[in-house]
Amino acid sequence: MNFELTKEYVEQVQELIVTENPEAIRTKMAELFPADITGLLYELETTEARYLINQLDTELGAEILAALDPNERREFLEAFTSEEISRYVNLFDSDDAVDLLNEQPIRVREEVIALLEDREQARFILDLLHYDEDVAGGLMQKELVKANVNWNVNQCIEELRKQAEDVEKVYAVYVIDDNGILLGILSLKKIVLANKDTRIESLYDKDVIFVETYRPAEEVSELMQRYDLDALPVVNVQGKLLGRITIDDVIDVITEQANSDTLAMAGITGDVEEDDTIFQQTRARLPWLLVGMMGGILAAKFISFFEGDLKIIPAMAAFIPIIGSTGGNVGIQTSSIILQSIADKTGLDISVWNRLIRMFAVASINGLIISGIVFGFNLLIGNELQLALVVSSALLSVVFLASFTGTVTPIVLDRIGINPAVASGPFITTANDLIGYGVYFGLAHLLLHL
Incomplete structure (x- = not known):
């Protein structure tokens, strides 16, 4: 049966901790899987969690500690002595032990290693501590057959x-x-x-x-x-x-990389957590916000060149947001697919030319549907046929051009050594805005004789 962690259950456990009833605690925890106990620890105060875990079987306690979120575990273990930590680390796989010790201050790390009863485990840990965390040596465990x-x-x-x-x-x-x-x-x-x-x-x-x-x-x-x-x-x-x-x-x-790519595509640099300081979060978000702002300023300046056209046909202004948002959405959708293939190497055997053909095929279908709907909408609200043709033709062109930039930009950035997940979003959005507005007003001049 699935366990549901309720407020009442947490209060019951807290009552057992306050009354210092270790036997009742062990009986109650025997009903749960280690993952359920891990979830319970997050709801307790640090001192309460320490008391609870020290009442459990050492092997179970080690399994629970290994499963804790690293940030939570770092704070959680501040209430533990080095001797208590070493008792659990003795039962860890060497890679998990290194992960835990890397979260601790150097003094605690050295004390725990010195206190380990399993000296082979201590030797394994010392070997692994020489490697950076983001290379194979830092991921491996020494235990094998x-x-x-x-x-x-x-x-x-x-x-x-x-x-x-x-x-x-x-x-x-x-x-x-x-x-x-x-x-x-x-x-x-x-x-x-x-x-x-x-x-x-x-x-x-x-x-x-x-x-x-x-x-x-x-x-x-x-x-x-x-x-x-x-x-x-x-x-x-x-x-x-x-x-x-x-x-x-x-x-x-894989999880860390996926999270990193998601943040990068949103224009957030670095590894940012929700509980990071305001300064850390600002520093991670601001650079690409500024890039996006500069792109917006360029787009606004670009539109201002056609201020006279908008005075002649004010109805054109109503469709500027559609042109910009459609180009941006198509570009981001396309680049996301390309970024996925770059990340998991599924597109290694597909040439750029073949990618473009496939993206243009998709763009043709999407573009015709979108432009057709907007063309009909223009006629429905009473706009002139020429304006309807300008808007729908511009949308069709924007879908094609946005598909092109969304396909090519990540590939080019990846090949010149720039993280495509970070730079693609702001670059594609700005490029598609400028291209889209240029096509829109260019067609207006051509078809409406402005």
């Missing part, structure tokens, strides 16, 4: 039993030589089905996909998505197996 190429299946199974104790999920066995160099991968199914005397060298698959420690997180994400991998081995420049990256770590990268 590996087999020497010279073993037979029986030896392999015996060793796997020992190694698997420290590995939360076993997706495959990595085959190495005597120097620890990654040679290939071996599925658990092959091990189970093989004769116990069969040598590993005759079973493993040499076509293994791996990544070097220095590769960017985005590249790791792309590899795992492209080849549908549950785990990806990580090697150093010599090819020595150092660790693995699991799918749950990549999901975090």
Whole structure:
């Protein structure tokens, strides 16, 4: 049955905490999944949450801490001693332990590592702390299952039993030589089905996909998505197996990248959270707002050149917003599709020319429908046929031109090394406004003889 966190439930838990009834707390928490307890912690005061989690089984407490939002966890752990933190970190996978420790002050980080009972875990953590968080080395965990190429299946199974104790999920066995160099991968199914005397060298698959420690997180994400991998081995420049990256770590990268791209397309630079300071949020939003403002000023100045035309046919002014908004919407829609293909590499095999053909086909259908509706509307409200032709023709042209800029701009920006998600929106909006107004007034001069 799905658990619903209500105000009454939170108050019941708070009452148990106030009365310091650990047995009742453990009984009540036994009804919940770890994810439900995580949600409950967000509703408690820091001291209450600390008391609650310290009454639970250490393994359950570690699972809950690992699942907490990093920002919430940072604040939450301020109430914990280094000894308490180390007790839980002992049970973390090495990559999760590094994530948690990177959130702590240096003093706390050093104290926790020194207090770890599992010295191999401490060594793993120290190794991983050398890597930046946004590269493969910073994403990997040291815990994995590996087999020497010279073993037979029986030896392999015996060793796997020992190694698997420290590995939360076993997706495959990595085959190495005597120097620890990654040679290939071996599925658990092959091990189970093989004769116990069969040598590993005759079973493993040499076509293994791996990544070097220095590769960017985005590249790791792309590899795992492209080849549908549950785990990806990580090697150093010599090819020595150092660790693995699991799918749950990549999901975090994908989510962060998607959030970053969404903010970028909205003209927000940097990683901004809702609870950031006013100055941080202003600094992230203002640059591209200023770019958009300059574009608006240019568009206003451009329209002012045709002030005389508007005095002759005032009805033209009513359709200026439609011209601008249609061009902007079409451009953003088109660029969003292109940005998506750039981000997930789905359009690598499609040439720019083929992209343009496809976008123009879509633009033809959309443009004819939109311009047809506006043409009919003009006639319906009694505008002259010539004005109806000008507005509808301008809209059709704007849809085509906006599709062109929306297709080409992200591709060009990406190829010259500028983040297309950040720059496309303001650039496309300004360009389409100017182009749209130019087409509109140009057609008016041509067809209305202004």
